[in-house]
Amino acid sequence: MTPWGLGGALRHSRLQAILAVAAIGAAVALPVVLVSVGGGVSAHELANLENAGYQIVISASGIHGIENAHALAHRILSTVASTTAASPVLSIAIDAFTATGGPTPILAEGVIPDQFTPTLGPTEDGLFPNPLPLGDPTDDLHFDNGTYVGPATYDVLISTPYESASGVKVGDRLWLGPVANRSQAIAYNVTGTFGVPPSLLGPTGAFAIVLPLSDLQVMTGYGPAPSAVIPDAADTIEVSVTGSVATNPSALNAVRAQVQALVPFYGVSSLTQEAQQLQSASSVLTGFYLALSSVGISVGLLFLALVLLRRVEADRRSIGVRRALGLPGRSIAAGILLDGIVLAALGAIVGLVAGYLLVESIATWAKGTVKEAASLAVFSPPVLAALVVGILLLSLLASGVATRSALKIDITEALR
Amino acid sequence: MIPSPAPTIALEAATRTYDPGGPDQVRALRGVDLTIPPGEVLSVEGPSGCGKTTLLNLIGLIDRPTSGEVRWDGVPVGSRGERDRARLRLERVGFIFQRFYLLPTLTARENVELPMRAARVPPTERNRRASGLLEEVGLSGRERAYPHQLSGGEEQRVAIARALANSPGLLLADEPTGELDTASTDAILDLLQRVRQSRSATLVLVTHNPVVSRIARRHLTMRDGAIVGDVTEA
Ligand SMILES: Nc1ncnc2c1ncn2[C@@H]1O[C@H](COP(=O)(O)OP(=O)(O)O)[C@@H](O)[C@H]1O
């Protein structure tokens, strides 16, 4: 028995109660899915950023747009204090041939081995051999002060997915070329493998190779001046700093500014900035999702108000009797309020469970990016609690509407 | 519990018009003057629609007069706000309706406890009193029954127990036996008479059954919203 004997939420008009619970459940499930999946993806990206081994990244507007990458890397290391590594990276899709097969499109990353390794974050660190077995740790031999006349090692590392797909083993040869034509390909020695971290990009990035920066530049025509469109090109230069600077945003920003001064025409950002931007973008997105969900929630609450109103209408006689006996209006209000809150709470529980199950089943049964995103979902207790509290508070509005109508019932009329 | 004293009730030129000025205007009471001393047993008779229920609603503060005043012990209470009147109804009036009006979702005991709950009687006291009242009306053992499990006579007994819950000085019964057969009617009348007597409460009894009005000493007759007869037996 509810305190004022107002029937109890589920004792009568069960179908209406079930429908109201379902409507609120659906209204709650939507934001649960949106917020937890959206928040999960942002958190994942954030974690990726924070797990990076570099803290400052230089990028250019054009494709492969950084010029004089080797020289720049040296200059940064020699002139900017507290920098520990400056790693130019050139990423270009090329074609690979095995002794019998190919061509296979493959993502090639040209790096300076001894600079690349320190910029790996803790999660990637274990995926690569250390040091990289590419023969020429500083890439200075082949680069030879920008003349590219030094001896190339023709060593290459292949990703484990490509290894298992192609059957190429360490010690085998692999022919690499800028176009799908074996006659233009150069023979490389496979000297090692590296793992590919699970990522949102899925298998597209999984077929990859790592080779000396100068090798890739020459192969793709981004190497020696003046024949190159962009001489000594790279896509990014990732810069690591000493630990004390890495964890101090203002010190990091000072270093960032020094690097920026060296390369005024390129973009230089620190990962804390990016992390902050991502964080604020993610909270904006969460707000957007909640705003979107407010439509559903409004419908759910309207439905609740209607059900409560119908219940008041059906209980006219009982409410009239209560009032005739002298029961105070607040006791009648309390009963309706309790009914509303019970229904809203049940709806919220149904919504939480349904949202959770929905995300879980998407993570289990869906495919591709959708599945990946769902599997990253984070069910944040404070956000979900805020959602439930919000629903309960708003249910007071619906109850208020019904209460108003209950207190307007004319006693003599209701008892006729 | 100490019964609340029965008030002296006075209606002064009381009128009640439903939907005044509207299309469905009904002048249910047309200027009634009436004094009911404490402890009196009064029957109100008259044809259907003559205004008996309307009169009872004014006496019991369920309704407010359109004009005129209702006084309890000389205090004008009839036109007070709903909150004040509700409190007086809860603590000092016991209502018994023709169609019982038990709350269908509550057991017999819960129905009897409802007014006590609203009057903030502590649970143990509430429990004890409800048991006593249900025993007094002859329903011990039926405490857990829901209204639909009771006969009409039994329902009215529960309703009488509920009316007595807060020991009111004023009992108002609107055709209390209108839905009952002859045997139940006699039993309910006996019960009403007994509970009234033991509490020295005022009892106003609306009926158009002469058998019912026999328990009253004073008989009002109404017609078209006015009192046309007022006879007190010697
Ligand atoms: N709440 C109401 N609204 C409008 N008219 C009413 C209402 N209650 C009673 N009436 C009308 O007032 C008149 C007197 O009603 P009532 O006091 O119930 O008479 P009785 O109890 O003697 O049968 C009737 O004509 C009835 O239709």
Ligand SMILES: [Mg+2]
């Ligand atoms: Mg009547």
